[in-house]
Amino acid sequence: MFCTIVIVIAILYLIILCISDCDLELFLLEKFGKSPSHLKGKVVFITGASSGIGEYTAYALARFGVKLVLTARRINELERVKQKCLELSKGQLKNDDVYVLSMDVTDFSSHENYFLQAVNHFGTVDILLNNAGRSQRAAWETIELAVDKQLFDLNVFAVINLSRIAIKYFNRVGKGHVAVVSSLAGVVGAPLSGTYTGSKHAIHGYFDSLRYEKLNKNLHITLLCPGPTFTNFLKDCFTNKEGKTLNSSVRPTDRRMTAERCGYLNAVALANQTRESWMSVRPLILLTYGMVYYPNFSYWLFKILGPERVFKLRDGREEYETHKD
Ligand SMILES: NC(=O)c1ccc[n+]([C@@H]2O[C@H](COP(=O)([O-])OP(=O)(O)OC[C@H]3O[C@@H](n4cnc5c(N)ncnc54)[C@H](OP(=O)(O)O)[C@@H]3O)[C@@H](O)[C@H]2O)c1
Incomplete structure (x- = not known):
């Protein structure tokens, strides 16, 4: 009897992972949380x-009347996002409830x-919610150290420095929540993105350490880990050379999650104060497990499949593109 129950649970678990675009906890929280x-x-x-x-995370939150501080460098884009947030809130948010700040996080x-x-x-x-960050496409051994340093400044040290300021404030007021948009590349290795993968893994190291310092301290930490998502991230993507961006773009035929779905799942994870949440098109969640x-x-499965298939999965594309230079 016990064995049958275990087998049924295991099969259900596997089925959910096969059909879901997020990890099991988030799948259940979206429905029942x-x-x-x-x-x-x-x-x-x-x-x-x-x-x-x-x-899109801002839009998902604005729909529920969450007040927002929108920051980035491009103030015109932030004003555009603010107007749409006000619209989507259907009167729940007034002009002063969405505050725009032009901020370069590397300063x-x-x-x-x-x-x-x-x-x-x-x-x-x-x-x-630490979300600002850039990705990378580069063959590992060709990456200039200056690129490693700049990418870590943006994806890691900016996050850590701002979070320390926030946490000191949360300590004073007795509660708070810090979230970071990491990546599935923060959980497992992603080829042709050595520094990026290192930066997102570093985030997990820093915040998993903090998590255990703050047990029972009313400070919540959420690591959000999207897989391939439809955004314009390939444009400013780091490469192997200092100052050289990829200047490419995602294609409609790529297999990626929409930014809208990702933003909504982020909002669900924040509302439920999850510790770590994965979200991606199939079959990456199953593969990540x-x-x-x-x-x-x-490891042996990927060895058998070969690097081309791994690259295709990583970029959500049918054809395998070799890395230039
Ligand atoms: N797209 C994916 O497939 C994917 C998958 C996993 C994780 N992620 C993560 O998701 C996060 C957002 O990326 P995205 O895909 O949404 O790309 P995106 O559309 O290019 O957004 C990047 C955001 O970061 C901001 N930013 C970049 N450098 C900045 C700086 N120095 N100071 C302040 N803001 C800065 C950009 O704003 P300004 O240019 O206006 O400053 C922009 O708002 C990143 O952390 C990325 O690693 C993305």
Whole structure:
């Protein structure tokens, strides 16, 4: 009897992972957990809100009346996102409830000033969502060290510095929530993105360490891990050379999650204060489970499949593009 129950649960588990576009916990929370409406009236500070995942997470939250601090470098884009947030909120948000700040996150010395501006404007900040970041396409051994340093400044040190400021504030007020848009490349290795993969893994190391310092301290930490998503990220994508961007774009035929779906799942994860949430088109969630829980099996499976198939899965494309230079 016990064996039958275990087998049935295992089969159900496998079926959910095969049909779901997110991990099992998030799959169940989306159906039975707290809706993002639980965040209504809270203040969420988002970096990189001018496009892509940050933009669509802002929309998903605005629909439920969540107050927003939208930050990035392109102020015109932020104003566009703000107007759409006000529209989508259907009157729940007034003009002052969406606060726009032009902020370059690599200017570390400005972080405290910007965070305090948001606190002064709203009287508080409840959630910091670190989303600003750039990706990379480059063969591992050709990457210039200057690229490693710049990518870490943006994807890691900017996140850590701003989060430390937020956490000191949360310590003072007795509660808070820090979230980071990491990536499935923060959970498993992604080929042709050595520095990017390293930067997202570093995020997990930093925040998993913090998590255990803050047990029972009313500080929540959420690592959001999207797989391939339809955004414009390939344009400013780092390469192997300092100052050289990929200047490419995703194609409609790519297999990627929409930024809208990703933004909504982010909002569900934030409302439920998950520790780590994965979201991606099939079959990457199933493969990620395999790679995390059965690493030897997965390694041999990928060896048999060959690098071309791994690259295709990583980029969500049918044809395998070789890396130039
Ligand atoms: N797209 C994917 O497939 C995917 C998958 C997994 C994880 N992610 C992660 O999702 C996050 C957002 O990426 P995305 O795909 O949405 O790309 P995106 O559309 O290019 O968005 C990147 C955002 O970061 C901001 N940003 C970049 N450099 C900045 C800086 N120095 N200071 C302030 N803001 C800066 C950009 O705003 P400005 O240019 O206006 O400053 C923009 O709002 C990144 O952390 C990325 O690693 C993306």
